[in-house]
Amino acid sequence: MHAGPIADSIVRIEGLTKRFGAITAVDGVDLEIRRGELFALLGGSGCGKTTLLRMLAGFEVPDGGRIVIDGQDMTGVPPHLRPVNMMFQSYALFPHMDVATNVGYGLRREGVRAPEIATRVAEALEQVKLADHAGRRPAQLSGGQRQRVALARALVKRPKLLLLDEPLAALDRKLREGTRFELVRLQEQLGLTFVMVTHDQEEAMSMATRLAVMNTGRVAQVGTPHEIYERPASRFVADFIGIANILEADGGWLALRPEKITLSANRPDAANTVAGKILDIAYEGDRSLYRIVTEGNGTMVVSTTNIDRTQPASFARGQRVWLGWSADAGHRVSE
Amino acid sequence: MRYAIALPFLWLAVFFLLPFALVLAIALGTNAPDVAPPVELGFSLKNFALLFSDDLYVAAWLSSLRIAATSTLIALLLGYPMAYAIARARPERRPLLLMLVVLPFWTSFLIRIYAWMGLLAKNGLIDQFLRWSGIAENPGSILGTEWAVHLGIVYAYLPFMVLPLYATLEKLDTSLLEAAADLGARPLTAFLTITLPLSLPGIVAGCLLVFIPSIGEFVIPDLLGGTETLMIGKVLWDEFFTNADWPLASAVAICLLVLLVAPIALFQRQQARSLERRT
Amino acid sequence: MNGRARFAFTALAFGYAFLYLPIVLVIVYSFNESRLVTVWAGFSTKWWQALFANEAMLDAAWLSLRIALVSATAAAAIGLAAGYALARAPFFFGRTLFGSLVIAPMVMPEVVMGISMLLLFVGSEQVFGGPDRGFLTIALAHTTFSIAFVAIVVQARLADFDRSLEEAAMDLGATPWVTFRTVTLPLIAPAVGSGWLLAFTLSLDDLILTQFVAGAQSQTLPMRVYSSVRLGVDPQINVLATIIVCVAACALILSGWLTRRKV
Numbered sequence: 001m002h003a004g005p006i007a008d009s010i011v012r013i014e015g016l017t018k019r020f021g022a023i024t025a026v027d028g029v030d031l032e033i034r035r036g037e038l039f040a041l042l043g044g045s046g047c048g049k050t051t052l053l054r055m056l057a058g059f060e061v062p063d064g065g066r067i068v069i070d071g072q073d074m075t076g077v078p079p080h081l082r083p084v085n086m087m088f089q090s091y092a093l094f095p096h097m098d099v100a101t102n103v104g105y106g107l108r109r110e111g112v113r114a115p116e117i118a119t120r121v122a123e124a125l126e127q128v129k130l131a132d133h134a135g136r137r138p139a140q141l142s143g144g145q146r147q148r149v150a151l152a153r154a155l156v157k158r159p160k161l162l163l164l165d166e167p168l169a170a171l172d173r174k175l176r177e178g179t180r181f182e183l184v185r186l187q188e189q190l191g192l193t194f195v196m197v198t199h200d201q202e203e204a205m206s207m208a209t210r211l212a213v214m215n216t217g218r219v220a221q222v223g224t225p226h227e228i229y230e231r232p233a234s235r236f237v238a239d240f241i242g243i244a245n246i247l248e249a250d251g252g253w254l255a256l257r258p259e260k261i262t263l264s265a266n267r268p269d270a271a272n273t274v275a276g277k278i279l280d281i282a283y284e285g286d287r288s289l290y291r292i293v294t295e296g297n298g299t300m301v302v303s304t305t306n307i308d309r310t311q312p313a314s315f316a317r318g319q320r321v322w323l324g325w326s327a328d329a330g331h332r333v334s335e
Numbered sequence: 336m337r338y339a340i341a342l343p344f345l346w347l348a349v350f351f352l353l354p355f356a357l358v359l360a361i362a363l364g365t366n367a368p369d370v371a372p373p374v375e376l377g378f379s380l381k382n383f384a385l386l387f388s389d390d391l392y393v394a395a396w397l398s399s400l401r402i403a404a405t406s407t408l409i410a411l412l413l414g415y416p417m418a419y420a421i422a423r424a425r426p427e428r429r430p431l432l433l434m435l436v437v438l439p440f441w442t443s444f445l446i447r448i449y450a451w452m453g454l455l456a457k458n459g460l461i462d463q464f465l466r467w468s469g470i471a472e473n474p475g476s477i478l479g480t481e482w483a484v485h486l487g488i489v490y491a492y493l494p495f496m497v498l499p500l501y502a503t504l505e506k507l508d509t510s511l512l513e514a515a516a517d518l519g520a521r522p523l524t525a526f527l528t529i530t531l532p533l534s535l536p537g538i539v540a541g542c543l544l545v546f547i548p549s550i551g552e553f554v555i556p557d558l559l560g561g562t563e564t565l566m567i568g569k570v571l572w573d574e575f576f577t578n579a580d581w582p583l584a585s586a587v588a589i590c591l592l593v594l595l596v597a598p599i600a601l602f603q604r605q606q607a608r609s610l611e612r613r614t
Numbered sequence: 615m616n617g618r619a620r621f622a623f624t625a626l627a628f629g630y631a632f633l634y635l636p637i638v639l640v641i642v643y644s645f646n647e648s649r650l651v652t653v654w655a656g657f658s659t660k661w662w663q664a665l666f667a668n669e670a671m672l673d674a675a676w677l678s679l680r681i682a683l684v685s686a687t688a689a690a691a692i693g694l695a696a697g698y699a700l701a702r703a704p705f706f707f708g709r710t711l712f713g714s715l716v717i718a719p720m721v722m723p724e725v726v727m728g729i730s731m732l733l734l735f736v737g738s739e740q741v742f743g744g745p746d747r748g749f750l751t752i753a754l755a756h757t758t759f760s761i762a763f764v765a766i767v768v769q770a771r772l773a774d775f776d777r778s779l780e781e782a783a784m785d786l787g788a789t790p791w792v793t794f795r796t797v798t799l800p801l802i803a804p805a806v807g808s809g810w811l812l813a814f815t816l817s818l819d820d821l822i823l824t825q826f827v828a829g830a831q832s833q834t835l836p837m838r839v840y841s842s843v844r845l846g847v848d849p850q851i852n853v854l855a856t857i858i859v860c861v862a863a864c865a866l867i868l869s870g871w872l873t874r875r876k877v
Contacts, residue, residue, distance in 0.1 A: 079784040092782035106786030343696035350758040354730035416625035441862040446855040450636035551723025588726040
């Protein structure tokens with residue numbers, strides 16, 4: 001889905017720290033974001049991802065470390081002088097201005113001439129498919145339309161960096177999926193760098209070129225979605241992204257995804273096998289998740305794809321089964 | 336932002352703080368009727384000594400407290416059912432009902448008190464009604480009594496009681512009362528154990544908003560009260576305008592403030608707290 | 615009607631009757647033929663004619679209006695600054711003092727404020743030889759006392775205000791001042807407007823503070839009304855009351871419309 005990353009950094013974050021009273025929200029973060037990529041900051045609530053984004057925009061002043069954007073040190077630069085723009089989670093559309101005035105707001109601040117503002121606003125609204133809503137007030141728009149106005153308002157300034165704070169959180173589920181593709185399409189088409197904050201791993205995995213998983217103010221791992229899923233660096237990352245069975249192996253830990261395990265009635269011919277009894281089954285439509293009490297590895301989760309429409313499940317609750325996985329199915333993780 | 340702080344700060348320092356320093360300085364001076372302004376600066380506590388030794392001032396102080404406290408209580412008993420009824424009215428009717436409570440406040444204070452003068456006077460409508468209905472044979476004038484002062488205070492400050500009460504009662508989640516009923520509480524028990532405790536902040540705010548201005552009230556005791564109604568605001572006024580004793584009037588002002596330190600501090604703390612909840 | 619509804623109805627009926635009967639009677643008796651407020655002697659508009667021929671009363675009303683206009687405008691400006699600082703300024707030295715100072719005039723007994731402001735003006739006369747007591751001193755006093763009311767209204771509005779709107783403006787390149795002018799101010803304008811209206815009404819209505827600082831030459835409307843009312847009931851005052859009630863009702867409807875209007 002993505003072109004390969006271009007190894008040219010546009011943002012360099014060095015030892016960035018932010019404390020609120022006794023709480024350290026961001027704790028010595030180092031990061032490099034490359035030109036033209038869609039970078040996601042992923043983590044649970046309170047992990048520091050939003051604070052990090054707000055420091056990029058200039059709304060929070062770091063207690064330590066620095067941010068360099070396109071070679072320019074941002075220390076002491078107020079928000080209105082930074083070459084970045086933000087799409088707010090609440091969209092923050094000015095309720096007393098119509099759509100075109102909202103989108104043109106940033107250009108007027110730059111002192112762009114009126115005719116050029118009109119052209120660029122029209123162009124931006126065209127890009128987000130809202131050309132015929134230019135005269136409406138935000139209150140007269142649907143949630144999805146407001147989201148697109150907020151996007152147009154940030155894009156029209158042609159920022160070096162577009163920050164998106166939970167861009168899809170306020171949309172309903174159906175709309176969210178379509179909008180995901182739309183955002184990625186715009187980002188690739190315009191060749192801009194996006195930095196997106198999200199708590200939704202599915203969103204981050206499907207959209208991002210690369211992502212950083214954050215935990216308690218620190219970056220737990222940076223990598224492509226594939227690297228994060230298949231080669232998690234730590235137990236935390238393995239657990240946070242998808243489902244992982246954490247097994248003890250050779251005095252270390254092994255993360256094993258449920259779909260890498262096969263389930264069979266008889267002992268399979270695999271590098272690793274273990275017997276167990278099915279504790280319960282969660283039917284999810286496309287797949288079924290089995291929780292199995294194994295002999296020696298504790299409770300493990302195994303998933304099977306439901307290929308056969310007529311057969312709801314291949315195994316029954318309480319049934320004794322065998323689990324098998326290949327030698328390279330698991331990935332060694334740190335504590 | 337610097338100017339947003341500096342402008343009000345400077346204004347209030349010059350027109351609010353500095354004047355208080357002057358009141359304190361004058362209160363320590365002596366009355367000098369032969370010069371203009373009639374004050375001789377100095378450092379003497381004799382004005383304060385006089386306030387505490389003369390029965391008139393002590394009595395005025397105490398009766399101000401008493402009248403303000405009783406009036407506040409009456410206003411609470413009258414205002415609570417009103418606020419409760421408005422908060423439970425259909426949402427589309429509430430703005431109108433509230434506006435009707437606030438409207439008198441936007442008309443002239445003086446004229447609202449004046450309205451009662453005609454009603455309470457001898458041969459006034461209330462007098463006539465009492466005689467006609469046989470409740471009292473010869474009630475005479477209510478005007479000029481402490482009754483009239485109480486009535487005036489309750490009348491003038493009732494909106495201040497209803498508004499904060501309404502604000503807390505309106506926010507009260509009705510499902511709490513349903514939960515109480517579901518758990519076996521009768522309506523009165525539910526009111527006493529749920530509604531009343533939860534509306535306590537409104538009660539405190541409303542009572543302070545009535546009590547604080549009533550203490551220093553001048554117009555109401557002057558127009559509705561009689562010679563025997565002593566209130567400290569009126570004493571201050573008379574010392575200043577009738578006796579032209581500026582130092583003594585300043586001392587009375589300081590004593591009046593001392594009386595109000597506790598309720599004002601309470602009020603400010605509540606304001607700060609309610610603001611914290613909002614932000 | 616069930617028991618609860620009946621109780622609510624009684625409470626409201628009694629409460630509103632208490633609030634409005636005296637006012638209604640004042641209005642009715644402004645059309646009374648007789649001078650006595652206790653006796654109805656037939657319909658007449660003679661007191662209305664008398665009031666509009668009463669030069670002293672009209673002069674006083676004109677003075678009061680001018681003072682109210684000036685002091686409400688000044689109080690709106692300073693109160694806006696104070697409310698903005700209280701709601702938006704991060705911690706600064708003396709913040710608690712600042713907050714108390716802003717609210718204090720609201721809870722201060724008027725007689726105390728009156729005497730203290732008079733002493734200030736007398737003092738400044740001694741030291742600087744001015745200002746003369748009259749229009750200016752009354753306007754200064756009214757402004758000081760109204761700032762608190764505007765500040766509270768503005769602060770409350772700002773506390774409900776979505777701060778990301780201001781951040782969005784700055785993010786799009788607006789300096790703090792431009793942000794205030796193009797985003798914050800237009801959105802809190804209704805609150806500033808109703809604060810102004812409140813200050814205007816308070817100034818128009820104030821007696822005690824004015825009596826202290828007015829000096830010998832100036833007579834505002836409440837001062838005139840007070841000296842007339844002290845001598846007893848006067849139907850011209852009933853007429854004035856009727857006018858004031860009508861104007862207040864209109865102003866309140868306007869202010870309600872301003873604050874409730876969705877932007």
